[in-house]
Amino acid sequence: MSRTPMALLSPADQERLRGLRRMKAVALGALIFMAVVFVIAFALEHRYPWLAYARAAAEGGMVGALADWFAVTALFRHPLGLPIPHTAIIPNRKDEIGRSLGEFVETNFLSGEIVRDKLSRTALSKRLGEWLQDPGHAERVAAEGSTAASAVLRALSDDDVQGLIADLAREHLIEPDWAPSAGGWLERIVEADAHRGAVDLAVDSISTWLHANAHTFQGLVSRRLPGWVPKLAHRFVDETVYHEAVRFVEAVQADPQHPARQALDGYLARLADRLQHDPAMRDRFEGAKAAVFDSPRVIALAAQAWDTAKNGLLTALADPESGLRRRAASAVAEIGRRLATEPALQARVDGWVTDAAVFLVDRYRHDIASIITDTVEKWDAAETTEKIELMVGRDLQYIRLNGTVVGALAGLAIFAVAHAVIPVPLGLG
Structure with missing residues (x-):
């Protein structure tokens, strides 16, 4: 959850924070629902044997919800504040993540061939000319x-x-x-x-x-x-x-x-x-x-x-x-008029722009990518964790919700298959 006061967040981050809180409430509600179903089914299955299936589904749903909660939480912090190994991954490996991101951008985006291919398919001078002639x-x-x-x-x-x-x-x-x-x-x-x-x-x-x-x-x-x-x-x-x-x-x-x-x-x-x-x-x-x-x-x-x-x-x-x-x-x-209407001039200008962009990318690609690495290194670990959680946390809560549903279905399926293979009177399982 964001520790920055709401008033200090940008409007976009405020909306992301509200969405994150809603999805956390939904995922937690699904876990509580499974726990309630489990308690009721566990207490009454001797009187109503068919509740064994509900208990199995609730058990699986709780296991799935807790497992995915642990996995999602471990990305950003220590679950329950316990220093469990391989948790709080983002704050502990912030600099490494920044270097990896910089290398990824440098390798996959800051390439002369990629830049040339993209610019060659973009009518830069014509668009500029159409804008300028107004x-x-x-x-x-x-x-x-x-x-x-x-x-x-x-x-x-x-x-x-x-x-x-x-x-x-x-x-x-x-x-x-x-x-x-x-x-x-x-x-x-x-x-x-x-x-x-x-x-x-x-x-x-x-x-x-x-x-x-x-x-x-x-x-x-x-x-x-x-x-x-x-x-x-x-x-x-x-x-x-x-x-x-x-x-x-x-x-x-x-x-x-x-x-x-x-x-x-x-x-x-x-x-x-x-x-x-x-x-x-x-x-x-x-x-x-x-x-x-x-x-x-x-x-x-x-x-x-x-x-x-x-x-x-x-x-x-x-x-x-x-x-x-x-x-x-x-x-x-x-x-602008000439750029918009003269193909020969467009070709020359586009060629100059493309060659200049490719030269700059090939010569300074590492320096450009290092902006990402240096920026992430300067970030506070807690601030970095908060920024990333605001960006992707809402989607990660869907993993918890999906884990609850999939766990319930898996628990129900396992119990049904096991009961079919090894018949045991309901209420005794």
């Missing part, structure tokens, strides 16, 4: 995935992420030498005249600025002239410089072979060569690169970029109507 299910998957992603983002330490980004940037951006690669790219750009567009854009921008900012040249040169130079000369000098600058820029715009353009081409070619072959230039370039990346402003911008990206993701993940959530749900539904 809009409600796709939205649910997207919502659960968003919740998980949000939890991961919130769990991440901003300092750790920024440190990781800095380490990755240093490993992949700062530590490698850029100069040779940059020089090679610049050389190919110059050889292909691919820089012409950029030069034209720069010249056009300068021209636009000059036409819009003529006043900027006022005093640009004249303020450096001696004080005795007339003011009119000051204005003349400033206007001359401005107009010369405009004419120079317009000449560069108009002439693709302008000396300034050729000089720029030569400078870029020399720069490309020095970046590839001049150690001093390469060191200067790498130093400038490191200074840019290590500057506080760049570090602050990187941290701000992470904060912005993180907050934006959290906002989008939390909003069911965000574009990210809608696209995620749409993508899940599309995956």
